[in-house]
Amino acid sequence: MDFRAIGMGLAFALMWSSAFTSARVIVAYAPPMASLSLRFLISGLLGIAIALLLGQTFRLSRAQWRATIIFGICQNALYLGLNFIAMQTVEAGLASIIASTMPLMVALAGWIVFRDKLPVLGVIGLALGIIGVVLIMGARLEGGVDRYGLALCFIAAAALTVATLSVRGASSGGNVMMIVGLQMLVGAVCLAVASAAFETIHVEWNWKLVVAFFYTTLVPGLAATWVWFTLVNHIGAVKAATFHFLNPFFGVAIAAVLLGEKLGLLDVVGVVVITLGILAVQLSKQKPKG
Numbered sequence: 001m002d003f004r005a006i007g008m009g010l011a012f013a014l015m016w017s018s019a020f021t022s023a024r025v026i027v028a029y030a031p032p033m034a035s036l037s038l039r040f041l042i043s044g045l046l047g048i049a050i051a052l053l054l055g056q057t058f059r060l061s062r063a064q065w066r067a068t069i070i071f072g073i074c075q076n077a078l079y080l081g082l083n084f085i086a087m088q089t090v091e092a093g094l095a096s097i098i099a100s101t102m103p104l105m106v107a108l109a110g111w112i113v114f115r116d117k118l119p120v121l122g123v124i125g126l127a128l129g130i131i132g133v134v135l136i137m138g139a140r141l142e143g144g145v146d147r148y149g150l151a152l153c154f155i156a157a158a159a160l161t162v163a164t165l166s167v168r169g170a171s172s173g174g175n176v177m178m179i180v181g182l183q184m185l186v187g188a189v190c191l192a193v194a195s196a197a198f199e200t201i202h203v204e205w206n207w208k209l210v211v212a213f214f215y216t217t218l219v220p221g222l223a224a225t226w227v228w229f230t231l232v233n234h235i236g237a238v239k240a241a242t243f244h245f246l247n248p249f250f251g252v253a254i255a256a257v258l259l260g261e262k263l264g265l266l267d268v269v270g271v272v273v274i275t276l277g278i279l280a281v282q283l284s285k286q287k288p289k290g
Helices: 003-027 032-053 062-086 092-099 102-112 120-142 147-171 176-198 207-235 237-259 265-285
Strands: none
Touching: 003 032, 003 062, 003 092, 003 207, 003 237, 032 062, 032 176, 032 207, 062 092, 062 147, 062 176, 092 120, 092 147, 092 237, 092 265, 102 120, 102 147, 102 237, 102 265, 120 147, 120 265, 176 207, 207 237, 237 265
């Protein structure tokens, strides 16, 4: 893994983790699904415009179209949509911790469902991840966390798992920025339909909402997605996913600094244990050189 890959991986983890804090601000003043749909519409159109300026086209392979649609539905509409709804009642730090367990879900599904071989280090990582989640969830449930919002976060993480499994097909064959823009438009359409059916539009306009919205649209929305696809193209999905081990730490740290969210001792211990578990699982997938 070269310095370029390390830089992209760190940038992706930081941008991806910051999205939970900005989303928490947005849903305090605007309906979650309508806000997210507008965000994806703007990000998608910008992405397509940039792609056209770079000489990219709409001519995608069948595998790319299929993966782009799946990614748009699972990550943008389901994963982010459910998280936006959940963060009306669930803290940003907790939502980011649950979302960061996606690599553990991928490894567990492969081991149980698809009978993939998992080295001892991977098994240890899964065990650590489960222990970390139990520690945090136990403390939060005793503290009266909203269980409906908590359940939405876990469903969202499962949807992100499916989205991640589709990334490989979407990122191969070029047209990366075009794919980024198109999968965002897929999410925008799905969320617009859901918002029209279930939400009442009421917006409390203020500078915090405007700043959070444009930050979320341009940084975690457009830039982070482009960096992720580019990183997967550069070093492969397995190595790229290693950087997810930074997400629990970055997620809770950003929420604590910007939103003043408090962390208990079990939260800190749980984050460290989950982080080590994710790192162990991802390292266990690396093939030795030679």
